[in-house]
Amino acid sequence: MNTRQLLFKSIGLGLNAASYVSPRAAGKLAFNLFARPPKPNVRVKEKAFLDTAIRMDTRHNGVNIPVYCWGPHGGPVVFCAYGWGYNAGRWRHYVPALTEAGYRVVAFDPIGHGLAPSGTLDYPTLVAIETAVLRHLGGCDMVLCHSFGGGCLIEALVNLPQEMHPKRACVMATFSEVKWIFQVFTISLGLRPIIFEEMQGVIERRTGRSLDEFDVALNASQLPHVEALIIHDPEDTVTGFRNAQRNHSHWKGSALYSPENAGHHLGTPGVTRTVLDFLIDATYPDNVQFNDGEIDPLPAMVTSEDLAASGGVSDYYT
Numbered sequence: 001m002n003t004r005q006l007l008f009k010s011i012g013l014g015l016n017a018a019s020y021v022s023p024r025a026a027g028k029l030a031f032n033l034f035a036r037p038p039k040p041n042v043r044v045k046e047k048a049f050l051d052t053a054i055r056m057d058t059r060h061n062g063v064n065i066p067v068y069c070w071g072p073h074g075g076p077v078v079f080c081a082y083g084w085g086y087n088a089g090r091w092r093h094y095v096p097a098l099t100e101a102g103y104r105v106v107a108f109d110p111i112g113h114g115l116a117p118s119g120t121l122d123y124p125t126l127v128a129i130e131t132a133v134l135r136h137l138g139g140c141d142m143v144l145c146h147s148f149g150g151g152c153l154i155e156a157l158v159n160l161p162q163e164m165h166p167k168r169a170c171v172m173a174t175f176s177e178v179k180w181i182f183q184v185f186t187i188s189l190g191l192r193p194i195i196f197e198e199m200q201g202v203i204e205r206r207t208g209r210s211l212d213e214f215d216v217a218l219n220a221s222q223l224p225h226v227e228a229l230i231i232h233d234p235e236d237t238v239t240g241f242r243n244a245q246r247n248h249s250h251w252k253g254s255a256l257y258s259p260e261n262a263g264h265h266l267g268t269p270g271v272t273r274t275v276l277d278f279l280i281d282a283t284y285p286d287n288v289q290f291n292d293g294e295i296d297p298l299p300a301m302v303t304s305e306d307l308a309a310s311g312g313v314s315d316y317y318t
Contacts, residue, residue, distance in 0.1 A: 008188050008189050009189065009190055011033070011189060012188075012189030012190040012191050013190070015029060015030050015189065015191060015195060016190070016191060016192050016195070019191075019192050019194055019195050019198075023194045023195065023197075023198050024198050024201070026194075026195050026198065027194075027195050027197070027198020027199045027201060027202060028198070028202060030185075030189070030191060030195050030198075030199050031122075031198075031199045031202045031203075032120060034122075034182070034185050034199065035120040035121055035122040036112070036120055037084065037085060037111075037112035037113055037120075037121055038085045040087060040112070040113055040114055040115075041087075042087050042089060042114055042115065043089065045089070045092070046087060046088075046089025046090070046092065047089065049089050049092040049095075050068060050087075050088060050089055050114075050115065052070065053068035053069055053070050053088075053107075054068070054069045054070070055067065055068060055069075056068075056069055056106075058132065058133060058136055060111075060125075060128065060129050060132055063111055063116075063117055063119065064116070064117060065108055065109070065110065065111075065116060065129060065132075065133065066088070066108060066109045066114065066115045066116055067106065067107075067108045067133060068088050068106070068107045068108065069104060069105070069106050070095045070098075070099050070104070070105045071095075071098065071099035071102070071103055071104040071105050072099070072102060072104055073104065074104070075102050075103050075104040076102070076103050076104065076141035076142065077103070077104050077105075077106055077137055077139075077140040077141050077142070078098055078103045078104070078105045078106070078140065078141065078142040078143070078144055078279060079106050079107075079133075079134065079137065079140035079142070079143050079144070079153075079166070080094075080105060080106065080107040080143075080144045080145065081107075081108070081130060081143075081144075081145040081146070081149030081150060081152070081153045082107070082145070082146050082147070082149045083146040083147025083148045083149055083150070083173065083264075084147060084148040084149075085113070086113065086114075086146070086149075087109055087113055087114030087115070088107040088108060088109050088114055089114070090146075090267075091105065091107050091144070093267070093272050094144065094272065094275065094276065097276050097280070098276070098279065098280065101280045103141075103142070103279075103280075106133075106137060106140070108129075108133055110125075110126050110129050110149075111125065111129075122203075123148075123151070123152055123178050123203075123214055124203070124206065124207050124214075126148070126149065126152040127152045127155045127156050127159070130149075130152055130153050130156035131156040131159045131160065134156060134157075134160060134164065135160070135164075138164065139160065139163065139164025139165065139166075140164075140166050141166055141167055141168075142166050142167065142168050142169070142170075142279050143157070143166045143168070143169035143170065143171075143226075144169075144170045144172075144275065144279065145169070145170070145171055145172065145174065146172040146173055146174070146266070147172070147173045147174055147175070147238075147239060147264065148175070150171050150172060150173075150174035151174045151175045151176075151178070151216040154171070154174070154216050154219045154220050154223070155214075155216070155219045157169075157219075157223060157226075158219045158222050158223070162225065165223065165225065165226055166226055167226070167227065168226065168227040168228070168229070168278065168279060168282065169223075169226050169227070169228045169229070170228075170229045170231065170275050170278055170279060171228060171229070171230045171231070171247070172230075172231045172232070172266050172271075172275075173231070173232055173233070173236055173238070173239050173244075173264050173265075173266055174216065174230075174232075174239070174243065174244070174247060175216060175239050175243045176215075176216050176217045176242070176243040176244075176246040176247050177212075177214065177215045177216060177217065177246075177300055178211060178214035178215070178216075179211045179212060179214070179300070180243070182196065182199060182200070182211060183196070186199075212300070215300070216247060217246045217247045217249070217250040217251075217297070217298075218250060220247050220250050220251040220254075221250040221251065221252070221297070223251065224251070224252040224253055224293075227253065227254075227282070228251050228253070228254035228255065229254070229255050229257060229274075229275075229278045229284065229288075230244050230247055230248050230251070230254055230255065230256045230257065231244075231257045231258075231259065231266060231271060231274070231275070232244030232256070232257075232258060233258070233259060233260065233261070233262045233263055233264070233266065234258050234260065235260065235261075235263075236263065236264045237263075237264070238264035239264060241258070242298070244256060244258075245298060246297075246298040248289070248291055249291065249297045249298045250297045250298075251291060252291055252292075252293045253290070253291060253292075253293070254290070254291045255284050255288040255289065255290050255291075256288060256289045256290075256291070257274065257284070257285050257287075257288045258287075258289075259271055259274070
């Protein structure tokens, strides 16, 4: 067990102790920790790249959301959404090729990430932010998304009319159901079941929806008209591979590509080239598995076996 995991276990012990006094208060504290992104670390090369963008910031509930644009005005739009703890500078390896091909690339920093104001961020909030930015853009032609930003973006697309949907979507290392993230978080901290129940209650009281209803794969099943390339390393220790398999099983017509030794970040030159080939030329890599509509959708996947395949969300909170 490393230092970070020991810290998480210590925090869990404190929350467990608090839960004997007030389960609801302990659940709220745990949820606030869950929704607190790590302190942004925008590296010099990322900041330099972001400085080359045209800014078209928007606001969400009074908070400024940095929105970055590269490429010709009026060109087909590639909308990008990254994972937990990243910043829009992660797209610097994709933007030059996309803009050279005539695309306009749009990315953003949500609350607590990159150059955005600090604060808490959860699934419903990010879905709302992405939906608002896409409405402001009038939709998009392509989607490039990763991990947490990708799972939220799939629901954001479902919230929009079909004429605002992209033609193609590249979905990288994305989870399949929100409950799975809560479960991994709970196990990482060693929390009592009552705290997990109270964390669910926070979401239910805010949204009027049970945690089981936040299901990325079921949302993906509503997008058969969107060509999708799902990319996921089978040995991803942050978001287990079965997430990709379940999303693929629900998304009719989608292709599942499983590069090895690419990790959760999927930042290898080979993966970058694969993504660009798909977005620009609609070409697929070798050895992809297509969902022709005859694959039985995988059921909800929160099991001890699935959870054991994950390295735990402590990796997100650095």
